[in-house]
Amino acid sequence: MARSTKKSNGVSLRKVCVIEGNRTPFLRSGTEFNALSSYDLGRYAVAGLLQKTGVEVDQIDQVVFGTVIPDPAIGNIAREVSLGAGIPISTPAYTVSEACITANQAIANAADQIAMGHADIAIAGGTDTCSDVPIRFSKIMRQKFISTQKAKGPKDYYEIFKDVKPKDLIPDAPAIEDYFTGLSMGASCERICHRLGVTRQEQDEFAARSHQLAAKAFDDGIYDDEVMMVAPPPHFKPITRDNGFRGDSTAEKLGKLRPAFDRQYGDVTAGNSSFLTDGAAAVLLMSEDAAKALGYTPKSYIRTYAFAATDPLDEMLLGQTYATPIALDRAGIRFKDLDVLEIHEAFAGQMVATIKLLESDEFGKSLGLPGKIGSVDMDKLNIHGGSLSLGHPFGATGARLVTTASNRLRREDGQFALIAACALSGLGNATILERAS
Numbered sequence: 001m002a003r004s005t006k007k008s009n010g011v012s013l014r015k016v017c018v019i020e021g022n023r024t025p026f027l028r029s030g031t032e033f034n035a036l037s038s039y040d041l042g043r044y045a046v047a048g049l050l051q052k053t054g055v056e057v058d059q060i061d062q063v064v065f066g067t068v069i070p071d072p073a074i075g076n077i078a079r080e081v082s083l084g085a086g087i088p089i090s091t092p093a094y095t096v097s098e099a100c101i102t103a104n105q106a107i108a109n110a111a112d113q114i115a116m117g118h119a120d121i122a123i124a125g126g127t128d129t130c131s132d133v134p135i136r137f138s139k140i141m142r143q144k145f146i147s148t149q150k151a152k153g154p155k156d157y158y159e160i161f162k163d164v165k166p167k168d169l170i171p172d173a174p175a176i177e178d179y180f181t182g183l184s185m186g187a188s189c190e191r192i193c194h195r196l197g198v199t200r201q202e203q204d205e206f207a208a209r210s211h212q213l214a215a216k217a218f219d220d221g222i223y224d225d226e227v228m229m230v231a232p233p234p235h236f237k238p239i240t241r242d243n244g245f246r247g248d249s250t251a252e253k254l255g256k257l258r259p260a261f262d263r264q265y266g267d268v269t270a271g272n273s274s275f276l277t278d279g280a281a282a283v284l285l286m287s288e289d290a291a292k293a294l295g296y297t298p299k300s301y302i303r304t305y306a307f308a309a310t311d312p313l314d315e316m317l318l319g320q321t322y323a324t325p326i327a328l329d330r331a332g333i334r335f336k337d338l339d340v341l342e343i344h345e346a347f348a349g350q351m352v353a354t355i356k357l358l359e360s361d362e363f364g365k366s367l368g369l370p371g372k373i374g375s376v377d378m379d380k381l382n383i384h385g386g387s388l389s390l391g392h393p394f395g396a397t398g399a400r401l402v403t404t405a406s407n408r409l410r411r412e413d414g415q416f417a418l419i420a421a422c423a424l425s426g427l428g429n430a431t432i433l434e435r436a437s
Contacts, residue, residue, distance in 0.1 A: 015288040016111040017298035017436060021403025022049040023281035024230050026242045026391030029130035033278035035233050038067050039074060041393075042127030043084035045280035048228040049123065050085060053284050055294070057086055061119035063093035064110040065282075066102035066126035068394035069174075070095075072134055081127065099424035100344060101307070101319075102126045103281065103398030104431060110285050111302045120290040125282030126395030136172045140164075178425055181313050185346065185424065186261035188316035189268050193349040195314070196356055200267035203348040204254040207272035207388050210345060214385025215247025222384050226403055244275055245389035272348035277391035281399035298436035299406040300417070304330040305431040312426035317350040319428020320420035321357045325364075325373050327418070327430035335374020339414025340433075342405040344397055344421035345386035354420075383408075397421065402433070409435040 024044050027033045033041065042065060050057060065078035074080055082093040098105045103126035110122035136142065147160050177184040183191075192198070217223055218241055231238045249271075259266030260273065291298050306326035308319050320343065328335060335358070345351050355376045357363045364372045384404065387397060398421060405417040417433040 013115040014117060016114045016302040017286045017288055017291045017296075018300045018302065018402060018406045018433065019284040019286050019291060019296050019298055020049065020053050021226060021281065021283040021399060021406065022052050022228055023226060023396065023400055023403065024048075024279050025227055025239050026244065026277050026279035026393060026396075026400075027239070028244050028391065029276040029278050031243060032232055032237070032239055033129060034131045036129065036278065037132055038069065038071060038127045038129045038280070038395075039077060039080050039084065041129060041278060041280035042067075042077060042081035042125075044228070044230055045125060045127065045282045045396075046081055046085035046087070046123060049282045049284055052228070053296075055121065055284060058088055059294075060087055060091050060121050060123060062110055062113050062122040063087060063091060064096060064106040064122065064124045065093065066096040066098070066106045066395045068097055068099055068102055068128050069130065069133055070097070077127070097395070099427060100346065100392070100394055101398055101421045101423040101427060101429040102395040104305075104419070104421055104429040105307070105398075107283060107285070107302070107398060107402060108305050108307075108429075108431070111305075114285055114287050120287045122285045123282055124285060125280065125399035126393075127280035128393040128395040129278040130276035131278050133174050135174065138168050138170060138172060140168045178312055178316065180425060181316070183313075183316070184261060185317070186268050186273060189273075189347040189349045190262045190266050191314065192317055192353045193267055196353045198267075198349050198352045198356070200255065201251065202352045203267055203272040204251040206348040206351055207254055208249045208251045210348070210382065210386050210388040211246045211249035213383060214242070214245035214389035217384035218242070218245070226407065242390050244277065244391045245385060268347060268349055272388070274346055274387045274392040277393045279391060279393035279396050281393075281396040281403065283399050283402055300409055300433040300436050303416070303432040303434045305429065306330060308428045310426040310428070316424075316426050317346055317422040318353065318357065319422045319426055320344070320430055321354055321363070321373070321428070322367070323428040323430035324358070324418065324420055325367055325369060327432050328373075331416070331432040333416055333432070338374075338416050338418050339380065339412065340405050340408045340417035341376065341381040342401045342408070342417065342419050343382060343386070344392070344401065345382065345388040346392070346422055348388060350422060398429070402431070405433055409433065
């Protein structure tokens, strides 16, 4: 057993090490990954991680993987990705889904298994594609197709389908919206921006910053060790970079775009929103003893994490602001102790609102704190771009954040990092990493 760091209900908990992370390029949906499924992308990410780390596949105790847009033909994508990447059939694998914090939850679950001593080595992450979204028939047609299972001949089929109308053939198009409120994520962002006074200029400036920083990071080779090469069919052209960032973005250019959700009064545009993305990401986690025994040098430790839920109508996209102070308290540190900030950029407006709330005495006091959660140093926040520019495959982003934050801690000689993300229906996560010395 590795040395324990704390006790929970009398059980000694082990340190959880982040050894390495790996991801596919994140590509705009409908581009070069158009022919690939979520399974393909997840398999690439995990196989790439195995090759990158050299870990023996029979040493892996658990695989926890997530997806937000499931393929009906795949009941447990974690298991299929695990097998497809060459992990033995004896290794358990299960799938999680929690909207945009799916990989965050997968990593937390795997970390718990290691901390409790139920596993020594685990792989966690997620995968999603918006290029191959399952599209359902209308409910009327679904019911009729189910009825055909009892049909015995042409007459039965005729009786089932004789009253079908043209409108019944229109499929149920998928939408990125909250089931409880019926609002799209973009519409929810508009509500937040209007309530908190986030301006169009602030949104466009933040979005331009993200694109410029992502372009610089790729040019500087920052992501060379995080993004694997994928040569997708049918052309098999090697791809090593994301394709969504625009280095020439400026607030002035973005300011010319029309609102995408509230056409008359809105400020949220395609340019200051994250785009539909295809991609997958995975991280390798180990107990401290396993890492030492196998000769691996951890990049960081998962100090703690917190998940929070809030009002999906008025506080959608703000769950991370509620989770952050909980995680800080559990870690026994303050916001000012953080050296690295990696926060998921669903929308530029959501990011500006997040910063405003973190720095608000009124908001902090509403959470029972003496004042604001902390002041956000922009030199620490998403300095190599974020989801606005790198892309956001729903199930994979959390693993990207953990990988980038772990690498930044070592590169920047920092001690603590915050990973934070919002999710559909008012959910949020905050995870604290500590640099491994």
